[in-house]
Amino acid sequence: MAELKYIEGYPENMYKLIDKVHATRQKRKDYTPEPMSREEQEEVLNLHPDYAPGGKRKISIGQNKGDIAPDPVVNLLEAYPLVEEEEIDISSADYSVDILIIGGGLAGTTAAIWANNEGISKDKILLVNKLRHGDANSIMAEGGTQAADREVDSLKRHYIDTMGGGHFTNKPEVLRGLVEDAPFIMHWLHELGAIIDKEENGNFVEKWGGGTSIRRLHSCKDYTGLEELRVIRDEFRSKEIGCIEHYPAIEFLTDGENRVTGAVLYNLETGEYKIVEATATILATGGFGRLHIRGFPTTNHYGATADGIVLAYRAGAKLRDTDTVQYHPTGAAYPIQIVGYLLTEKLRSSGAQPVNIDGEAFVFPLEPRDVEASAIIRECYVRDKGITTPTGLRGVWLDTPLIDEKYGKGYIEKAFPGMNRMFSRYDIDMTKNPVLVFPTLHYQNGGVETDPHGHTTIDGLWVAGEVSGGVHGKNRLMGNSTLDTMVFGRRSGISTAEYVKSGAKQGKLTLEHQKRYVEMLKEAGIKPERRSPILLPEYRGKESLARMIDIF
Amino acid sequence: MPNKEETSSDKKLDSKEIMDRIAEASRQVVSGVEDEEVENWVTIYIMGRAYEVPADLTILTAMEYAGYKFVRGVGCRQGFCGACSTVYRKKGEYKLQTGMACQTRVEDEMYLVQIPFVPAEKPSYDLTEHEYDVNVLFEYYPELARCVSCNTCTKACPQDLEVMDYVQAAIKGDFKGLAEESFDCIQCGLCAIRCPSEIVQYNIAQLGRRLYGRYDSPEPEHLKKRLEEIEEGKFDKEMKEITKLSREELERMYAERKREED
Amino acid sequence: MKVSYYPGCTLKTKARNFETSALAVAEKLGIELIELSRWNCCGTVFSLTDDDLIHHVAPIRNLIRVQEMNKNGLVENDHRLVTLCSMCYNTLKRANIRVKEKPDDLKKINDFMYLEEDYKGNVEVIHFLELIKDIGFEKIKENVTNPFKGLKIAPYYGCMLLRPKEVGIDDPEEPVIQEELIFALGAEVIDNPYKKVCCGSYQTIRDKQVVSNLAYDILTHAQNAGAEAISLSCPLCAFNLDSRQKEIKEKHSDFTRIPVFYFTQLMAIGFGLNEDYYGFDLNYVNPEPLLKEKNLIGRNNAK
Numbered sequence A: 001m002a003e004l005k006y007i008e009g010y011p012e013n014m015y016k017l018i019d020k021v022h023a024t025r026q027k028r029k030d031y032t033p034e035p036m037s038r039e040e041q042e043e044v045l046n047l048h049p050d051y052a053p054g055g056k057r058k059i060s061i062g063q064n065k066g067d068i069a070p071d072p073v074v075n076l077l078e079a080y081p082l083v084e085e086e087e088i089d090i091s092s093a094d095y096s097v098d099i100l101i102i103g104g105g106l107a108g109t110t111a112a113i114w115a116n117n118e119g120i121s122k123d124k125i126l127l128v129n130k131l132r133h134g135d136a137n138s139i140m141a142e143g144g145t146q147a148a149d150r151e152v153d154s155l156k157r158h159y160i161d162t163m164g165g166g167h168f169t170n171k172p173e174v175l176r177g178l179v180e181d182a183p184f185i186m187h188w189l190h191e192l193g194a195i196i197d198k199e200e201n202g203n204f205v206e207k208w209g210g211g212t213s214i215r216r217l218h219s220c221k222d223y224t225g226l227e228e229l230r231v232i233r234d235e236f237r238s239k240e241i242g243c244i245e246h247y248p249a250i251e252f253l254t255d256g257e258n259r260v261t262g263a264v265l266y267n268l269e270t271g272e273y274k275i276v277e278a279t280a281t282i283l284a285t286g287g288f289g290r291l292h293i294r295g296f297p298t299t300n301h302y303g304a305t306a307d308g309i310v311l312a313y314r315a316g317a318k319l320r321d322t323d324t325v326q327y328h329p330t331g332a333a334y335p336i337q338i339v340g341y342l343l344t345e346k347l348r349s350s351g352a353q354p355v356n357i358d359g360e361a362f363v364f365p366l367e368p369r370d371v372e373a374s375a376i377i378r379e380c381y382v383r384d385k386g387i388t389t390p391t392g393l394r395g396v397w398l399d400t401p402l403i404d405e406k407y408g409k410g411y412i413e414k415a416f417p418g419m420n421r422m423f424s425r426y427d428i429d430m431t432k433n434p435v436l437v438f439p440t441l442h443y444q445n446g447g448v449e450t451d452p453h454g455h456t457t458i459d460g461l462w463v464a465g466e467v468s469g470g471v472h473g474k475n476r477l478m479g480n481s482t483l484d485t486m487v488f489g490r491r492s493g494i495s496t497a498e499y500v501k502s503g504a505k506q507g508k509l510t511l512e513h514q515k516r517y518v519e520m521l522k523e524a525g526i527k528p529e530r531r532s533p534i535l536l537p538e539y540r541g542k543e544s545l546a547r548m549i550d551i552f
Numbered sequence B: 001m002p003n004k005e006e007t008s009s010d011k012k013l014d015s016k017e018i019m020d021r022i023a024e025a026s027r028q029v030v031s032g033v034e035d036e037e038v039e040n041w042v043t044i045y046i047m048g049r050a051y052e053v054p055a056d057l058t059i060l061t062a063m064e065y066a067g068y069k070f071v072r073g074v075g076c077r078q079g080f081c082g083a084c085s086t087v088y089r090k091k092g093e094y095k096l097q098t099g100m101a102c103q104t105r106v107e108d109e110m111y112l113v114q115i116p117f118v119p120a121e122k123p124s125y126d127l128t129e130h131e132y133d134v135n136v137l138f139e140y141y142p143e144l145a146r147c148v149s150c151n152t153c154t155k156a157c158p159q160d161l162e163v164m165d166y167v168q169a170a171i172k173g174d175f176k177g178l179a180e181e182s183f184d185c186i187q188c189g190l191c192a193i194r195c196p197s198e199i200v201q202y203n204i205a206q207l208g209r210r211l212y213g214r215y216d217s218p219e220p221e222h223l224k225k226r227l228e229e230i231e232e233g234k235f236d237k238e239m240k241e242i243t244k245l246s247r248e249e250l251e252r253m254y255a256e257r258k259r260e261e262d
Numbered sequence C: 001m002k003v004s005y006y007p008g009c010t011l012k013t014k015a016r017n018f019e020t021s022a023l024a025v026a027e028k029l030g031i032e033l034i035e036l037s038r039w040n041c042c043g044t045v046f047s048l049t050d051d052d053l054i055h056h057v058a059p060i061r062n063l064i065r066v067q068e069m070n071k072n073g074l075v076e077n078d079h080r081l082v083t084l085c086s087m088c089y090n091t092l093k094r095a096n097i098r099v100k101e102k103p104d105d106l107k108k109i110n111d112f113m114y115l116e117e118d119y120k121g122n123v124e125v126i127h128f129l130e131l132i133k134d135i136g137f138e139k140i141k142e143n144v145t146n147p148f149k150g151l152k153i154a155p156y157y158g159c160m161l162l163r164p165k166e167v168g169i170d171d172p173e174e175p176v177i178q179e180e181l182i183f184a185l186g187a188e189v190i191d192n193p194y195k196k197v198c199c200g201s202y203q204t205i206r207d208k209q210v211v212s213n214l215a216y217d218i219l220t221h222a223q224n225a226g227a228e229a230i231s232l233s234c235p236l237c238a239f240n241l242d243s244r245q246k247e248i249k250e251k252h253s254d255f256t257r258i259p260v261f262y263f264t265q266l267m268a269i270g271f272g273l274n275e276d277y278y279g280f281d282l283n284y285v286n287p288e289p290l291l292k293e294k295n296l297i298g299r300n301n302a303k
């Protein structure tokens, strides 16, 4: 077969199709398709991975028995523990702390700082992380963080937008907490020295996010999560709060009743375990993108493997909204090296249009994410107007050069340095040519149920961030998640500190809950073929895996 | 690879079949490529040992293909976290190159090793105790003065930042220059590893940016005002009420929202 | 006249008063000092040992910027680089001389900096005092609207302006350039035998005492000769002679403090420029009482 010829980063045949996008750009510039009606939305949603038949089933054991969840999630819930009581010694603890925080993304790090601010000594807080502190979904957030802090905006409006985005399934009291604390979070970030985009006049730059009725999105170029996390982590490190890396939690310890009292940690490098006892525990392990639900590529970091849900569920905590998953409408679909990587929604809110093979704009660019994603799937697989890549993926164009048309030359470079850099590594100039996109697995909408302070249905256990469920209902709006991590990270940090200060005592360390869970598994006839949490996804080459032998 | 033939039956696919088609198309990315699908191969040397790997992969995925399961040296997989620093030399070249494993395509005859951890000083400080002054940078990082402007840091930066320029900006107390030049830093540490003056550029920049963010321009008035309103309890009543509304009422309010003019 | 200008780090921080006064004075004289874009620390003298080429990279990189200034039309075919700080002057000039004399070294440095264009060796590093001398002290006189009327000023050179000889801006034994300037400003020049004695330089970080002893000698000799103020051109000398007066005073209670000026501050006063340009907030010994006494400031604030 002939060598593939590349032109400006695209194979020749794909590159030819770009001409149609160039040809129609001026016409499209002042034309945007109408937002869909409710009925149209409902129709196209049939093509959403959540609503298309297959790919999920009922959870067969535990407190959420009967609830629907994606197969890979149910598989992990219906799985056996990594270690059982006979294999380890839990009679004494290696670390004894007031507050144990599991997961060092924005949520966990924020929680630690606020627990310390509330008077818990730095030596009595321990943050444990599976990867390095900050190797997390948080650091990848591009677009921004919502907060209703403009005069024309209101908390109520933020509430309604979010409720609607979540299909009215959000937990009201928790959502109230989210919108009420949002302006304070922006204040806190500013105090910590985060560089948030500002207008000439000193006001924040506020952009559109999909599904919002007003501009409310605060960003730090397209490195919002990076900036937020860097700053918060720097504060955490300055406070010298206890932190260990590459040491995931693999199971909770409980007092045998309804209370979490610590955790079992596992050193990923040496294989040894450690026991932590903690008066209060905050679970902040993030989401589950690396489960590749329905076979989708993902935007998520390496450690997004649903460990938190697994641990909490085994300890008896209630989950909610496990049936929906967020697919981001615009993941990269070309080149192969970056497939699934996020192209922030802010590109569309800044003027980039999804365009089909004929150069037509076929969808309002800022529909709610599920609708936008479904429309792109429809364009590719029902209307057959997608563009096919050399590896057989389909996608539609995202006409990024329109952004510079709208805001002037050089704007993309300034506002989207991360995106621009990513494509330029593959010789694609997104200021000149469109980029190819297709939906990608992005966010765990549901999770562990909480009250407005992050407290779960289990004593001694709080959750914060993507691992929690309720605040976003069945679909999260852009910019509400980074916000959620900081609002409820802070709230859970404060709430656990109060709990400790009110005289709560360390409970005993047992794995009784695990035993009960294993009983349930057995009763339900689940065979011990699967173990969880999985901690890290498997990407090793098939050939090499097939020849691997386990000696040590 | 040939384009998959578009068949007219596509149109009749039901949504379940569509999902299967998508999963099949994504398989290479999700669960790895099959050897027979690979057209081009290259040889890379991981810590000196040769492996044949598909030419389409990044250093990260190529190492995985070769059988390495990462515990360290990978985080985000997308160029944001700085966990996957890699140094490499190509056969026959004197240049030592640097890159992020997740962002760098493999090339034939590349000798590589990852540097997943960088020992670096990060002193403790409390921003509220400091003035907006260059002295703060020198107080915590006196080695800043050791920069000889060799520009090795810049050459090492996988983000293509002008690292030396921002270090020089720090020395001059040019906080704006420092903040702007260093903003896209993912703190991988390659600059610090290569620096002959043993400066930890990225940590200095972190402190500099925080000072800049906090002090260079004040908190926006609109935010202060909103915080005051919240403090005064201005919204308490309506927020309390809204949490009690029925789904129908919420749906009505949602439908009646007026979109802000662009 | 547009000419490339190298400020140096200290002029952006502790010695901002040196820069603001210099820029204002230059403007008054019709000279536009165009700051190099992307300049870096000069490299400072102490590291210019013979076998340590890496420390020449910093100064030469700055000289390349002068070539770029010409290429980009920011200055017109003028390869002079004006400096203010004596340290920067000395470093840049010495490095320049060295690579001009040793083409092998230049090649090595150019090769090392392969991302930059080659330095061609055609830049001329000068000190602002030299530029003033070129313009002529007559011209200075013409611009004086606020003559010092006999204020007694002792110029101080230290090391960097004069030594080594090839680098010096004036006769290393009998320099007169500051004297001529002070005279042109209408002040009385006080000759201080200690004007070429080292101020102690970086010893100030390790051992304050060494420096304050040296400063004591330098200052009291000037005072004994009748000086009411010191003029100089180096931020480090200024720090040692000015701020270390605190330590001197602790040791010698009979010592009376004496204001220390950058020569450009004196020029700004003599030219009657807006007092905002003087930047006395960064002087340690407040010169205002003296200047008020002589009726040199606090009159109507001319432009």
Ligand SMILES: Cc1cc2nc3c(=O)[nH]c(=O)nc-3n(C[C@H](O)[C@H](O)[C@H](O)COP(=O)(O)OP(=O)(O)OC[C@H]3O[C@@H](n4cnc5c(N)ncnc54)[C@H](O)[C@@H]3O)c2cc1C
Residues within 6 Å of the ligand: A102, A103, A104, A105, A106, A107, A108, A128, A129, A130, A131, A132, A133, A134, A135, A136, A137, A138, A139, A140, A141, A142, A143, A144, A145, A146, A224, A225, A247, A248, A249, A250, A284, A285, A286, A287, A299, A300, A301, A303, A304, A305, A307, A308, A342, A442, A443, A464, A465, A466, A467, A478, A479, A480, A481, A482, A483, A485, A533
């Ligand atoms: C590419 C991308 C872009 C995004 N853009 C935006 C945006 O613009 N706006 C917005 O609001 N949201 C955005 N989001 C969503 C948002 O960033 C995340 O949902 C949020 O930051 C999650 O924060 P977290 O602290 O809950 O979890 P994470 O940030 O994922 O942190 C969890 C941490 O816990 C660790 N961990 C996991 N399991 C264990 C274990 N067993 N033991 C110990 N540690 C463990 C993980 O490795 C990780 O470090 C984006 C997400 C992605 C992936």
Ligand code: FES
Residues within 6 Å of the ligand: B073, B074, B075, B076, B077, B078, B079, B080, B081, B082, B083, B084, B100, B101, B102, B103, B186
């Ligand atoms: S894994 Fe995060 S930058 Fe490569």
